[in-house]
Amino acid sequence: MKASISTAAIPPDDVPTARLGRDDWLDAAFETVAESGFDSVRVLTLAASLGVTRGSFYWHFTDHAELITALVERWRTREIETHQRALEANLLEPKADLERMLEAALAHAGTEIKYLRFELALRGLGRHNPEVAAILVEVDRMRMRLFESKFLRLTNDPKAAADLAALFYLAIVGGTHALARPANPERTKDYLQRIIGHYLISQQTS
Amino acid sequence: MKASISTAAIPPDDVPTARLGRDDWLDAAFETVAESGFDSVRVLTLAASLGVTRGSFYWHFTDHAELITALVERWRTREIETHQRALEANLLEPKADLERMLEAALAHAGTEIKYLRFELALRGLGRHNPEVAAILVEVDRMRMRLFESKFLRLTNDPKAAADLAALFYLAIVGGTHALARPANPERTKDYLQRIIGHYLISQQTS
DNA sequence: CAGTCTCCGTACACTAGTGTATCGTTTCCC
DNA sequence: GGGAAACGATACACTAGTGTACGGAGACTG
Numbered sequence: 001m002k003a004s005i006s007t008a009a010i011p012p013d014d015v016p017t018a019r020l021g022r023d024d025w026l027d028a029a030f031e032t033v034a035e036s037g038f039d040s041v042r043v044l045t046l047a048a049s050l051g052v053t054r055g056s057f058y059w060h061f062t063d064h065a066e067l068i069t070a071l072v073e074r075w076r077t078r079e080i081e082t083h084q085r086a087l088e089a090n091l092l093e094p095k096a097d098l099e100r101m102l103e104a105a106l107a108h109a110g111t112e113i114k115y116l117r118f119e120l121a122l123r124g125l126g127r128h129n130p131e132v133a134a135i136l137v138e139v140d141r142m143r144m145r146l147f148e149s150k151f152l153r154l155t156n157d158p159k160a161a162a163d164l165a166a167l168f169y170l171a172i173v174g175g176t177h178a179l180a181r182p183a184n185p186e187r188t189k190d191y192l193q194r195i196i197g198h199y200l201i202s203q204q205t206s
Numbered sequence: 207m208k209a210s211i212s213t214a215a216i217p218p219d220d221v222p223t224a225r226l227g228r229d230d231w232l233d234a235a236f237e238t239v240a241e242s243g244f245d246s247v248r249v250l251t252l253a254a255s256l257g258v259t260r261g262s263f264y265w266h267f268t269d270h271a272e273l274i275t276a277l278v279e280r281w282r283t284r285e286i287e288t289h290q291r292a293l294e295a296n297l298l299e300p301k302a303d304l305e306r307m308l309e310a311a312l313a314h315a316g317t318e319i320k321y322l323r324f325e326l327a328l329r330g331l332g333r334h335n336p337e338v339a340a341i342l343v344e345v346d347r348m349r350m351r352l353f354e355s356k357f358l359r360l361t362n363d364p365k366a367a368a369d370l371a372a373l374f375y376l377a378i379v380g381g382t383h384a385l386a387r388p389a390n391p392e393r394t395k396d397y398l399q400r401i402i403g404h405y406l407i408s409q410q411t412s
Numbered sequence: 413c414a415g416t417c418t419c420c421g422t423a424c425a426c427t428a429g430t431g432t433a434t435c436g437t438t439t440c441c442c
Numbered sequence: 443g444g445g446a447a448a449c450g451a452t453a454c455a456c457t458a459g460t461g462t463a464c465g466g467a468g469a470c471t472g
Contacts, residue, residue, distance in 0.1 A: 019438085019439085019448080019449060019450090020449080020450090036334060037245075037330065037333070037334070039243075039245040042428085042429065042430090043429080043430070043431095044428080044429060044430085045429095052449095052450065052451085053450070053451055053452080054430085054431090054450095054451090055449085055450045055451050055452075056449070056450050056451085057450095058430095058431070058432080058450095059448080059449060059450070060449090063430095063431085064429095064430070064431090117333070120330070120333065121330075123383050123384075124243065124326075124327075124330045127243070127323070127326065128242060128243070136384075140384050162397075163397035163400065163401060164401070166397065167373070167377050167397065167398070167401060168377075169380070169384070170376075170377040170378075170380035170381045170384055171373050171374075171376040171377040171380055172376075172380065173379075173380035173383055173384045174375070174376035174377055174378065174379035174380025174381070174383065175376045175380070177329050177379055177380065177383055178329075178342075178346050178375070178376055178379045191368075191369035191372070191373065192373070194369065195369060195370070195373060225418080225419060225420090225468090225469095226419080226420090248458085248459065248460090249459080249460070249461095250458080250459060250460085251459095258419095258420065258421085259420065259421055259422080260420095260421090260460085260461090261419085261420045261421050261422075262419065262420050262421085263420095264420095264460095264461070264462080265418080265419060265420070266419090269460095269461085270459095270460070270461090
């Protein structure tokens, strides 16, 4: 709701007739992507939802294409930031940490689902856009390695940790695609934990 | 390549100036969906690729929307058919059967990838279209139950079979989304099999 | 071999959307 | 308080795409 300001000082902030910044357009685009996908991002519609005309848009952006690339790039940098924070939070107890991670990954409720839907749309875009695909590969690798680092602290077999991490990460991605709506997060978390338990036990006893 | 015929008798079949049937348009639409998604299905483009004008299209279909629904419906019926065939082939040895299934699920090569990409695009469409979403839920349930039936013949714990089936199905779906191109099918198959082995062993010894 | 049905081309009207140029307001800043 | 820069409205030209009406050519059928 708070309008982002670029160069202005002490803005009224909450006045409906505030000047728009680049981020405001990006936020509006983000919303429509999460709701209807990238192909539904129209300059005309965004302008209407922001209460201005397209004249504003073509001042902040040179092009429709630039809006898309800027949106993707912003997502990438933010994703890297959250990854860094997750890395720093990696020094806690392994098991509770993993459970918290599963919890977060399966929490399709509230505002989280918006980010999930954006990412799904982004994967759709990545299938036709090589640069977006490269970014997705980068982020996927990042996350899988994070998973791997967590599993590595529960077992002594590095290959097993990599396999489990890949399997679980892919299952989580698949879970966001295969079900239109969350379905049954509780039961899902349960069997993920059980399988982890089984696997680690079989590791330690072998 | 073979042109489908609806009412004509003994067509030349292979003559470039053959009359078009409904299925020809559906085939062309299928191709573009697999390549560029549903939003890229344009009547104009399809007509150009088929070497005719839009006059032909609006004889076979009333609407652009009808083309989409017909395409989705055709996919659904075909998916049900292949599922029936898979059910009938379920009476072989469980282990070899499961391996063959994994092989098929990970075979992103050749012409298979076209069907995969179509399904990915379909999942994207299902996020905005409730009827398509319902069809996807139906097919996903079908396949997961098939997975479950296979796992059930390897363990005596029905809940474990359901969990494993869901996990693996979701991982396979996720694998088609997370990677722009197949990546490493061989290694993937390897760790899937290893994890199955571990899990079933831990089941039998507990 | 004329009639009818099937299939497709042509021409038109219409909508939605982009991009550009230009002008009018604010807002900052000295 | 008066430029100057930031921001946005207006109007125009242009493209891509849908849907419709109608006409024409082949193919089948009696």
